[in-house]
Amino acid sequence: MDIAELKAELEQYHAACFGWALSCCARDRAEAEEVLQTVYLKILEGKARFRGEASLKTWLFAVIRKTAATEYRRNLLRKLRVAVSSEQVSKREPAGGEVDAAFDRSEEQVRFRLALQHLPARQREALHLVFYEDLSLREAADVMGVSIGSARQHYERGKKRLREILERTEVDYGISWRGKENPGAV
Amino acid sequence: MELVGEEKKIQALFSELRLADEQAAPSFIGVWNRAQLRTRTRVSPLNFSLAATAFAVFVAVVALALWSGSRPQTPPINQTVAITPVTSPFTPVTPPVTPTTTTEPTPKVITVVEQRQAARKLRAARFAARQRAELLAARRAEIRDATAISSWQSPTATLLSSQNDALLNSLPQLNESVKELKSFLPNK
Numbered sequence: 122m123d124i125a126e127l128k129a130e131l132e133q134y135h136a137a138c139f140g141w142a143l144s145c146c147a148r149d150r151a152e153a154e155e156v157l158q159t160v161y162l163k164i165l166e167g168k169a170r171f172r173g174e175a176s177l178k179t180w181l182f183a184v185i186r187k188t189a190a191t192e193y194r195r196n197l198l199r200k201l202r203v204a205v206s207s208e209q210v211s212k213r214e215p216a217g218g219e220v221d222a223a224f225d226r227s228e229e230q231v232r233f234r235l236a237l238q239h240l241p242a243r244q245r246e247a248l249h250l251v252f253y254e255d256l257s258l259r260e261a262a263d264v265m266g267v268s269i270g271s272a273r274q275h276y277e278r279g280k281k282r283l284r285e286i287l288e289r290t291e292v293d294y295g296i297s298w299r300g301k302e303n304p305g306a307v
Numbered sequence: 308m309e310l311v312g313e314e315k316k317i318q319a320l321f322s323e324l325r326l327a328d329e330q331a332a333p334s335f336i337g338v339w340n341r342a343q344l345r346t347r348t349r350v351s352p353l354n355f356s357l358a359a360t361a362f363a364v365f366v367a368v369v370a371l372a373l374w375s376g377s378r379p380q381t382p383p384i385n386q387t388v389a390i391t392p393v394t395s396p397f398t399p400v401t402p403p404v405t406p407t408t409t410t411e412p413t414p415k416v417i418t419v420v421e422q423r424q425a426a427r428k429l430r431a432a433r434f435a436a437r438q439r440a441e442l443l444a445a446r447r448a449e450i451r452d453a454t455a456i457s458s459w460q461s462p463t464a465t466l467l468s469s470q471n472d473a474l475l476n477s478l479p480q481l482n483e484s485v486k487e488l489k490s491f492l493p494n495k
Contacts, residue, residue, distance in 0.1 A: 128339065132339075136332050139328065157333075157338055158338050158341050161339055162342040162345050162346060165342055165343060165346045166346060227323075229320070230323055230324065233324070249321070252314075253321040253324065280313070280314070280317065284313060
C-alpha cells in the first residue's frame with residue numbers, strides 16, 4: 122500500500138485509534154498521543170508494515186497495543202532510574218482526577234471509567250474492542266494476540282467484573298445501575 | 308454481535324465514552340506531522356551502531372597497517388632455486404621427430420605438474436633455510452651463555468683470598484732438588 126493511501130486510511134481510523142491508545146495507556150491522554158505518534162513513526166519508517174493478513178483496523182490496533190506496552194515498560198524503567206517510590210512505579214494509577222477535571226460528564230460516566238480502570242488489562246481490552254470499537258470477538262482476539270476462546274473468556278469475565286464493580290458503587294452512591302434506562306442504548 | 312440487556316447498557320456507556328474521546332482527540336495532521344518530523348531528526352540507533360562498528364574496524368585496519376609497516380623486515384632468503392625441467396610422467400611419449408628446417412624457437416610449455424613441483428621445491432628450500440637460521444641462532448645463544456658462565460665470578464670470591472694464596476695453591480715440582488723441597492718441610 123502506498124504511503125499516501127495509508128495516510129488516508131489512517132486518518133479515517135484516527136479517532137478510533139486514539140480511543141484504543143487511551144485504553145492501552147490507562148486513559149493517560151499525553152501518553153496515548155505519544156504512543157499514536159510512535160505508531161505513525163513506525164509506519165513511516167517501515168518498521169510496522171501492513172501485509173494484508175488481517176484488516177487494516179485490526180493490524181493498526183495490534184501495533185498500538187504493542188507500542189503502548191513497550192512505552193509503558195520504557196516509562197517504568199525511566200521511573201525506576203530516577204528512583205521514584207516503589208508504590209508509584211509498581212502500579213498505574215487510574216487517572217480519575219484528570220478525567221474529572223478534563224471533561225464535564227455525568228457521574229455515571231465517571232464511575233464507569235473508574236470501574237474500567239479496576240478491571241484487569243485483558244478484560245478491559247476485550248470489552249473495549251467489542252463495545253467501543255465494534256469489533257467481533259475474532260478480531261478482538263487478533264488484536265490481543267490470543268485465541269478466540271481466550272478472548273471470549275476475557276470478555277465474559279470482564280462483563281461480570283464490570284457489573285460487580287458498578288453495582289458496588291451504586292450501593293456506595295445510592296444509585297440503581299440496573300434500574301436506570303439509558304436512552305442511548307443500542 | 309447481538310447485544311442483550313446488560314450488554315446494551317455497557318455499550319451505551321462505551322458510546323458515551325467514545326464521543327468524549329473523539330472530542331478530545333488530537334488532530335490527525337498534527338500527530339502525523341510530528342511523527343514525520345521525528346523521522347527526519349531521529350538517528351536510528353541501529354544506524355549509529357553500524358557506523359560505530361565500521362569506524363572501529365577502520366581504525367583497527369589502519370593500526371594494523373601502520374604496525375606491519377613499522378615492523379622490521381626479516382632478511383630475505385637469498386637463495387636461488389634452480390628449476391630443472393622435469394619430465395612429467397603424464398606427458399605422452401612422442402616418437403622422435405626429424406629436425407625441421409624452421410628456425411623459430413618452440414615455446415616452452417610449462418605443465419601444471421611442473422609448476423607444482425617447482426613450488427614444492429621452493430617451499431622446501433625456504434623451510435630448510437629457516438631451519439638453518441634457527442639452528443644458527445640457537446648455537447649463538449649457547450656460545451654466549453657458555454662465555455658468560457666461564458667468566459662468572461662469585462661476588463664473595465674476594466673474601467676467600469689471602470696473602471698466603473701463593474703458598475697454598477703452589478705444589479712442589481717433580482724436578483726440584485731436595486734442598487728446595489725442604490723449604491716445604493717444617494723446621495726441626
